[in-house]
Amino acid sequence: MSDNRKITLIVNYYGMQAGGVETSFAELMLYAVSKGYRVIWLTTENCLKNATHTEITSCDAIEKALIKSPTHAAYVDRVSCRNERVIVISCEPLTFARAESMRGKLGEASFENYLILPNFRGKIYFPEQFFTGGKKDRVLRQMASAVRKMNDADCLRGFAIQHLTAYEQNYGLTIKDKEKKLLGGLRRITEPEKSTVIKNAADRGKRFEITACSRFDFPHKGFILGLIREFAVLKEKYPQLSLTLIGDGAGMDRVKRLLEELPRQTAEAVRLTGTLPLDRVRELFRHSQLNVGLSGALLDGASCCVPSVVVRHFCEDCEAYGFLSDVPDRLSEKPGGDVKPIIEAVIRMSDEEYIKQAYRDYECAKKVFDYRPDYLFEQNVKQSAVLSKSEIFRLRMLKAEISLKGRFRDIDDFA
Numbered sequence: 001m002s003d004n005r006k007i008t009l010i011v012n013y014y015g016m017q018a019g020g021v022e023t024s025f026a027e028l029m030l031y032a033v034s035k036g037y038r039v040i041w042l043t044t045e046n047c048l049k050n051a052t053h054t055e056i057t058s059c060d061a062i063e064k065a066l067i068k069s070p071t072h073a074a075y076v077d078r079v080s081c082r083n084e085r086v087i088v089i090s091c092e093p094l095t096f097a098r099a100e101s102m103r104g105k106l107g108e109a110s111f112e113n114y115l116i117l118p119n120f121r122g123k124i125y126f127p128e129q130f131f132t133g134g135k136k137d138r139v140l141r142q143m144a145s146a147v148r149k150m151n152d153a154d155c156l157r158g159f160a161i162q163h164l165t166a167y168e169q170n171y172g173l174t175i176k177d178k179e180k181k182l183l184g185g186l187r188r189i190t191e192p193e194k195s196t197v198i199k200n201a202a203d204r205g206k207r208f209e210i211t212a213c214s215r216f217d218f219p220h221k222g223f224i225l226g227l228i229r230e231f232a233v234l235k236e237k238y239p240q241l242s243l244t245l246i247g248d249g250a251g252m253d254r255v256k257r258l259l260e261e262l263p264r265q266t267a268e269a270v271r272l273t274g275t276l277p278l279d280r281v282r283e284l285f286r287h288s289q290l291n292v293g294l295s296g297a298l299l300d301g302a303s304c305c306v307p308s309v310v311v312r313h314f315c316e317d318c319e320a321y322g323f324l325s326d327v328p329d330r331l332s333e334k335p336g337g338d339v340k341p342i343i344e345a346v347i348r349m350s351d352e353e354y355i356k357q358a359y360r361d362y363e364c365a366k367k368v369f370d371y372r373p374d375y376l377f378e379q380n381v382k383q384s385a386v387l388s389k390s391e392i393f394r395l396r397m398l399k400a401e402i403s404l405k406g407r408f409r410d411i412d413d414f415a
Helices: 020-034 045-050 073-078 093-100 133-152 161-171 194-205 223-237 252-260 264-268 278-286 295-302 340-348 351-369 389-404
Strands: 007-011 038-043 062-066 085-090 110-117 156-158 208-213 241-246 270-274 290-293 308-311 319-323
Touching: 007 020, 020 038, 020 295, 045 062, 085 093, 093 110, 093 133, 093 389, 110 161, 133 156, 133 161, 133 389, 156 161, 194 208, 194 351, 208 223, 208 278, 208 295, 223 241, 223 252, 223 264, 223 290, 223 308, 223 340, 241 278, 252 270, 264 270, 278 295, 290 295, 290 340, 295 308, 295 351, 319 340, 319 351
Parallel strands: 007 038, 007 085, 038 062, 085 110, 110 156, 208 241, 208 290, 241 270, 290 308
Antiparallel strands: 308 319
8 A cells, every 4th residue: 555645855964065965965855845745954054054055045845944952852843744754864873863863753754764874984974983992892882783773674775885885894784685775866867968078079189177076075085185286297297287176175275275385387277166056067077178086076077978087085195096987996995096197098098089988987977877866755664663762862972972072073063
């Protein structure tokens, strides 16, 4: 028997700055609105004010539940979902625990609570990493117990297989059917005009623009720093080179300091755009000759039919693995090679070789995106309580402890 109750999507993710997770969630919210679903975004006043996804902040159909306190009660006080099918998505396990406290407090609403994993190493996804010694061991056991219950209740989802595999290895569990637990793509990939690709190929001798899109979060996205250094070396040999860096973040000051160390002419060939709307990002990609990056932003560039080079996570050098179409693992922190020979190879390719490489990477991105926007809404997982009240309380205290030590941004600290 089908469930005809109204669907409510609650996005339990406060900051809508530039980034792959944020773009995915923004697209999911807009898609849900287009389907006539109710959408609630749990956020803070600071996050709402500083969000770069203005298409979300300006959408009146998306309800903004402003949270002023990290207490559990704040959620229930501001959200009422009676007789609805409620789907909640979070990315951080301690935030998932707070969302879990809503279960049973929303009248007759059904409640599906998902932890969507977007990373394979970051501390906020593995909270025990904030500690050392015996304390770390105790927190690891606490987290492992909670994560096992999430897995047993079928709450775990991922943006990539590697994210789920990291949880398996870290917490000693087995996630069944991992391929079926990956979020589907939220937009169709449309082939760009071939004339644009042909022009990009023909222009390489007089204009060669390298574009990278990333949150300036180091060392996770540290390749940005390495790319600037490698660009400076290549610029002396190839004066037509320019570099466009799309993004912003806590590491912006480091980027600017690094540019100040470069020769003036080299520094002037580097453009910092800050965060941009997604349509503007794609426009910049379409008119560049090379895309260098990792994760979702790399796919965005490849989907614009630009040759795309996969680089290493969690490294402040720009270590490359090769083109997207040739690299089976686009999410890795294993040592890579020097990116300069790959860039030079693209500069020197014949126009025919360049166009073929652009389309190979485009086809790879198109396959990875796998358009399935209804994925979460088709799950309809029957969940009972995942975590006990005592477990939720202990995880809440863990969050408070980390926050008090200044090691973890609390919800009001997101810019």
